[in-house]
Amino acid sequence: MKPLIQKLPLNENNSFVAQSFRTPDFEVGWHQHIEVELILFTEGAGLSFIGNSVGEFDTNDIYLLGSNLPHTFQKLEEQMIASAIVVQFKEDCWGRSFLEMPECRHIRNLLSVSSYGLKMQGATKATLANLIKTLETTQGFQRVLLLGQCLDLIATSQEYVTVSTQEIKSPQKERECIDNIFQYTIDNFRDPITLSQVADIACMSIPAFCNYFKKSTKKTYIDFLNEIRIGYACTLLMETRKTVLDICFDSGYNTMANFHKQFLKIKHITPLQYRKYFTTQIAMAQNNIHIIEE
Numbered sequence: 001m002k003p004l005i006q007k008l009p010l011n012e013n014n015s016f017v018a019q020s021f022r023t024p025d026f027e028v029g030w031h032q033h034i035e036v037e038l039i040l041f042t043e044g045a046g047l048s049f050i051g052n053s054v055g056e057f058d059t060n061d062i063y064l065l066g067s068n069l070p071h072t073f074q075k076l077e078e079q080m081i082a083s084a085i086v087v088q089f090k091e092d093c094w095g096r097s098f099l100e101m102p103e104c105r106h107i108r109n110l111l112s113v114s115s116y117g118l119k120m121q122g123a124t125k126a127t128l129a130n131l132i133k134t135l136e137t138t139q140g141f142q143r144v145l146l147l148g149q150c151l152d153l154i155a156t157s158q159e160y161v162t163v164s165t166q167e168i169k170s171p172q173k174e175r176e177c178i179d180n181i182f183q184y185t186i187d188n189f190r191d192p193i194t195l196s197q198v199a200d201i202a203c204m205s206i207p208a209f210c211n212y213f214k215k216s217t218k219k220t221y222i223d224f225l226n227e228i229r230i231g232y233a234c235t236l237l238m239e240t241r242k243t244v245l246d247i248c249f250d251s252g253y254n255t256m257a258n259f260h261k262q263f264l265k266i267k268h269i270t271p272l273q274y275r276k277y278f279t280t281q282i283a284m285a286q287n288n289i290h291i292i293e294e
Contacts, residue, residue: 016089016147018135023075026082030072030183035088036114037065038150039073040132044082045239046075047231049186050117051164052217054227056235062128064154066115067091069164070179074186076235085136089147107148110155113162122159165218177202178216189228190252195221229253230266237275244271 199209248259
C-alpha cells in the first residue's frame with residue numbers, strides 16, 4: 001500500500017494553496033505530495049508521523065514539510081475537532097530560476113533541510129502564526145510576498161528542530177512495504193502487535209523483517225512502536241484527566257511496569273512528572289495572560 005498522493009485544489013487566481021481544513025476534512029491518512037507544506041494547527045492535538053519520526057502535535061504548533069515527505073497527523077480521539085491552516089506550494093512556484101538568485105540562497109537551503117521535516121520553536125512561532133493566518137485571507141501579489149516572508153522568517157531565525165532522522169528514499173517496492181507497515185502500526189498501536197504479525201505483512205521472516213526495518217528507518221520496530229504508544233500517552237496526559245493507569249492501557253501496554261520503563265526511556269521523566277510539568281506551564285501562561293489583561 002502506497003501512501004495517498006494528495007492533491008489540494010487550486011483556483012485559477014492562485015499558484016499555491018493557503019486554506020483552513022477542519023474535521024472531517026482535516027483527517028488524512030499516511031500521505032505525501034510533491035508540494036512543500038507549511039501547516040499551522042489551530043485546533044486539536046494528537047500524534048505526528050513525519051518520515052521515520054513519531055511525535056505529538058498541539059494547537060499552535062507549526063511544521064514545514066519538504067516535497068514528497070510522507071506524513072500524517074492523527075487526532076487524539078475520534079470525536080475531537082481538529083483544524084489547521086495548510087499552505088502548499090511547489091518549489092518552483094515563483095518560476096524556475098527564482099530560487100537560483102543569490103538573495104534566495106537561504107531559502108534554497110531551508111527547502112533542502114525541510115526534507116527531514118521541521119517543527120518551529122521559540123519566539124518565531126507567534127510571529128509566523130500571524131503571517132500564516134494573514135496569508136489565508138490575502139489576495140493577489142501580496143500572497144506571494146507573504147509566502148516569501150514566512151520562509152524568510154523561518155530561514156533567518158532558524159528556530160526549528162528537524163523531526164525525522166533521515167530522508168526515506170527507497171526503491172518503489174521497498175517504499176511500498178515500509179508504508180504498509182507504518183499504516184498498519186498507526187491504525188493498530190493501541191492493540192497487541194507482535195513481530196510475527198508485521199513480518200507477515202512484509203512477507204518476510206522475523207529476522208529478515210527486523211533487519212529490513214532498522215536499515216530503512218534507523219530504529220528497531222519495537223522502538224518505533226513504543227515511540228507511537230508513548231507519544232499517544234503524552235497527549236492523553238496533557239489533554240485529559242485520565243489516570244496514569246487508564247492511559248497505560250489506552251496506549252497499548254499491558255503492565256504499568258513496562259509503561260513506566262518505556263516512558264522513562266523515551267521522555268526521561270515519569271508520566272506524573274510529565275503531566276505536572278505541562279500543567280505548570282499552562283498555569284504560568286494563563287497567569288501571564290491575566291497580568292497583561294489587567
